[in-house]
Amino acid sequence: MLLNYILGTAGSGKSTLTGTLRSYILNRNPEISAITVNLDPGVKDMPYIPDVDIRDYIVLDDVMEKYGLGPNGATILASDLMIQFIDDLKYEIDQYNADWVLVDTAGQLELFSFRETGPLIANSLGIQPVQRAVCFLFDSNLVMRPNGFISTLLLAASVQFRFKNISQINVLSKSDLLDDTQIEMIVNWSQDFMALEDSTNEREQGLIRELSLLISDVFVQMGSTAELIPCSTTEEESLDVLFGHLQRVFDSDESKFY
Ligand SMILES: Nc1nc2c(ncn2[C@@H]2O[C@H](COP(=O)(O)OP(=O)(O)O)[C@@H](O)[C@H]2O)c(=O)[nH]1
Numbered sequence: 001m002l003l004n005y006i007l008g009t010a011g012s013g014k015s016t017l018t019g020t021l022r023s024y025i026l027n028r029n030p031e032i033s034a035i036t037v038n039l040d041p042g043v044k045d046m047p048y049i050p051d052v053d054i055r056d057y058i059v060l061d062d063v064m065e066k067y068g069l070g071p072n073g074a075t076i077l078a079s080d081l082m083i084q085f086i087d088d089l090k091y092e093i094d095q096y097n098a099d100w101v102l103v104d105t106a107g108q109l110e111l112f113s114f115r116e117t118g119p120l121i122a123n124s125l126g127i128q129p130v131q132r133a134v135c136f137l138f139d140s141n142l143v144m145r146p147n148g149f150i151s152t153l154l155l156a157a158s159v160q161f162r163f164k165n166i167s168q169i170n171v172l173s174k175s176d177l178l179d180d181t182q183i184e185m186i187v188n189w190s191q192d193f194m195a196l197e198d199s200t201n202e203r204e205q206g207l208i209r210e211l212s213l214l215i216s217d218v219f220v221q222m223g224s225t226a227e228l229i230p231c232s233t234t235e236e237e238s239l240d241v242l243f244g245h246l247q248r249v250f251d252s253d254e255s256k257f258y
């Protein structure tokens with residue numbers, strides 16, 4: 001069983017990619033089974049119908065009402081309460097015995113990543129032998145400038161830090177919003193931090209420029225992080241490329257944790 005957790009900032013395209021990847025996998029090879037899991041208790045409208053849904057156990061509006069909380073407090077509590085339902089989620093997922101399990105996560109990235117629940121759930125789900133990967137989405141809308149790219153890179157690095165034993169693929173989502181030159185430039189930033197420094201020098205000013213240079217310097221010293229994979233849910237070829245990367249992660253030993 002291959003579990004792919006899809007993470008990213010609010011609106012980065014997690015739910016759309018989850019649903020699209022499921023259809024893509026089923027169309028590609030009808031013998032391979034794929035299911036979707038929604039872990040966002042607050043979502044109202046979804047672009048796909050999840051096979052397993054945290055909202056069968058917790059709904060944000062109910063948490064607000066029951067505990068007299070506003071949306072922010074209820075979102076935090078709902079995220080913590082998910083721990084109680086790990087066994088139920090695991091049981092439901094196991095019943096499908098699917099080859100691929102695509103897990104869509106909550107809109108608030110920091111709740112799933114920085115609190116205990118997310119990593120605990122991520123490491124608990126799945127039937128043995130299970131392999132896990134994280135797709136972290138860099139929203140094309142946010143990373144056109146060096147400072148937006150660096151902010152997202154820091155988030156991606158934090159996620160990697162929190163889900164330390166799970167292989168991570170960084171994805172440039174909604175790449176159809178960019179032209180080829182922009183895509184090339186942004187992908188190049190992810191592989192060549194000197195290029196990122198050059199762009200920062202050209203395009204940022206003042207304190208932001210100084211800070212961006214210092215941070216990109218840290219990444220230079222750490223060595224290059226993973227290559228950013230451009231992906232648009234509207235372009236089949238880009239799904240081929242992302243799927244190929246996922247398969248390679250799952251084929252490698254790195255993602256095997258029993
Ligand atoms: N242009 C474009 N828009 C996208 C793509 N994927 C998602 N979107 C749009 O981005 C918005 C947020 O998507 P959603 O999947 O709900 O993001 P989430 O909050 O991360 O789950 C929606 O309006 C989607 O239609 C894509 O590949 N290309």
Ligand SMILES: [Mg+2]
Binds near residue numbers: 014043
């Ligand atoms: Mg969503």
